[in-house]
Amino acid sequence: ERLEAESAVNAEWYASRVARLAAEQEVGLAATEWGRFIACSERPNVMSEAEVNAFLTEWRERSREDIWKTLPTCTMATELIASMDVEGAHAHDRGDEKMAMWQRELSMLIFEQLLSKLDGATADFMLHAEEYVNAKMECCVTVAARGCHFGLWVNLAKNPRVKSIEYANLNISVELPKSLALASIAVRIVQYETDFVSPYASPEAAAAATFMTLGGVVKIELLSLPPSAKKVKGWTMRPVTEMTHTVMRQQYPIPDASGNIPLNAPPLRITYAIPKNVILQESEPQRVGWWDDKVQQWKLDEISDIAYTPETRTISFDTLHLTSLALLQHTHLELPYKNWLISPTTASSGELYLQTSGVGLVHISISANGTVLKAPRLPELKELLDTPLPASTLLIRLRAAGINLMPRDVDATQLERVTPKDASLEVELHDAIAPLAARYHLCSSRWNPSRGHAKGTLRFAVKEEGYGDEAPSTETPAEPFAVIQPEWATLEYAKRRVLLIAATDADDTCDESALPETVAHSTPLECLKDRDPDLADVLLSSSRLYQDSVRQLMDNLRLLSFTQSA
Known part of the structure; x- marks a missing residue:
């Protein structure tokens, strides 16, 4: 009853926070709209x-x-x-x-x-392919359009000496088996800069996926050739068929005249370049997968002899599957997180430091303008560094570059001793503690993983030294976690129940009893307002967009679900 009474008393205050956020968002959206207008896109x-x-x-x-x-x-x-x-x-x-x-x-x-x-x-x-043959009777067209590279080889010559197709300007090649060099087919390749395949899988398939693509998707297809045109008394006669308007795909291996699929068909060897803005981590072996439309998952079977050439950033492999193909990486490569710290620089700005299991330290500056990546300062991330972006935009682009900081429950199945928190608990917790980032250091607690899926713990301490500087430094410190002290207070969060507990990270066991002269409350703010008289004034001066950027980051990063403290 006391917790419900607290919620009723604070309802007006929380309503005002929602209104402030909506007003600040409206200003931001208006500025974005004006930017689009003057860009004349x-x-x-x-x-x-x-x-x-x-x-x-x-x-x-x-x-x-x-x-x-x-x-x-x-x-x-x-x-x-x-x-x-x-x-x-x-x-x-x-x-x-x-x-x-x-x-x-x-x-x-x-x-x-x-x-x-x-x-x-x-x-x-x-x-009209015969109109585009060269002196060697070859017919190949390439268009290096931004975001969508297109290559089409039409086999008009049926020359058994043709061993490979070089798609000029695309940095893509295909080694052909003799059976295709003699077949009436075309080989089409489309390389998409972005993965337009797996993001549109069913929700069930997406939730079960443990691989993500690197460097977009390459789609290779065998196409049937339309009937040849005939010259009759100066006229060109073209049969009108289904292939007049669209393409007809062929499977590989190509069935024989009886409809039987040949056994032991040789694979095609495909080589293509990985974009320069993609990180290939040395700890992860190169994997190439093909997209299975039936189960809507990436599969690894019947793709072999994978070779990566660092000097040219090209990947080569043999495949029997002519469909969407991609270089793959496990989604859990950065997990578990080893440590994290959110540290305010002013009431409306702060820094997030996150130690991952993959690339190491990630540093993100947070403000009312969004989030800014400060580290790691890798050449592949040149276009992302020092650029303000919404939290989800930054994390999506980091994922495309090979750093996945948007874990899902399925990633926990690939890890030891990681229990994701209940989804509703996470959302409620992040919304409740995000305002604290205006005044407090927030960091991981060693007791959080052992609290199970229905509770979460984190530590906090008032940021005093250097707090409120007009121009805080956003350079990445050599030891960002050195500021954390084992004696920092621990906050335990359960559904609609918040408690300051006796346990600290310096203790050998987790004492979940309340600190002296404290009781459970409905929100972290209720727990702290009597202990910290300045908190209310700081929150009034703090930008709601900043606080919401912190919340959005935490929703996506899922720090309390995927951190294993040392």
Whole structure:
């Protein structure tokens, strides 16, 4: 009853916090909208469902164009989808589930239309392939469009001496078995800068995934050739078939005349370049997987002889699966976290230091303007460093670069002694403790992992030295965790119940009894306001956008679920 009474008394104060956050968000969204306006971008506003729908409708109704006119529009589509994926995650973090849902749905429809446009342009090229042969009777077209590299080899010569296809300007090659060199087929490769495959798996398949892609996805397909044109009295006669309008895919190995699939078919060897903004960690062996549409998961079977060449950043491998292929990395490579610390620099800014099991120390500055990556300062992260971004945007781009700091419950199954907290507890806890980042150091507690899924513990201490400087240093200290003291107080959080407990990290056992002269409260603020008379004034002066950035980071990082303190 006392906890319920506290909640009732504080209802007005919490309502005012919600109103302040909404007002600050409105100012931020207005500034973002103005930035889009003065940029005069041709791309539709990804926060406007009407604009995105209008783009999709206009593109769908546009007549078929050749491959050189189609690819620039595909570039815009890939950039639009990537932006919508990021904005959708940010909308989810803000609690705008309606926007997140329509952005995901429209992203899927735009990608379906992209595939349809590529098929139409490919069919158009193959109808006139004989017009594009070179002096060696070879027919190969490449378009290095941004975000969507396209290559198509049409086998008109059927020359048994052809051993490989070099897709000029794409840094992609395919070694062919003799059976394909003699077949009436085309080999199409599309390299997407972003993974447009696994993010659109079913929620159940996505929740079970333990691999993520590095460097986008390469899709290779065998296509049937349309019937040849005939010259009759100066006229060119082209049969009208299904392949006049779209492509017809072939399986590999190609069935024989009786429909039987040959046994022991030789694999194709594929080589392509990994982008320079992708980190390949030495502790992780190179794995290449193929996408199984039926189960909506990446699989590793029947891909062999994988070789990586650091000098050219190329990956080579043999495969019998001609479908979406990608370099894969385990999603839990950075886990478990070894330590973390959130340290305020002013009432509206702070620093997050996170020690991971992969790249090591990650340093993120937090303010009302969002989050800024300060470390690790790796060349692959050059475009991300020192740039303000929403929390989810930064973490999504770090994941694309090979640093996954967005763990899910399935990652715990790959680790020892890691028990994720209940999802509802995490959300409630992060929302409750984020305001404390305006005044307190917050850090991991050695007792947190052993509290199970229904409780969480963390430590805190008032930040005094250097606090409130107008221009705080954001350089990464050599020993950021040296400030943490074993005697710092421990806060224990359960559903709608917060308690300052006797246990500290200096103790041999966890004493969960209340500190002298304290009782359980409904929120951390109730626990601390009598002990810290300045807390209320600090929170009034603190930006709600800063506090919400802390909350969003914690929601995504899941620090209390995936930290194993030493």
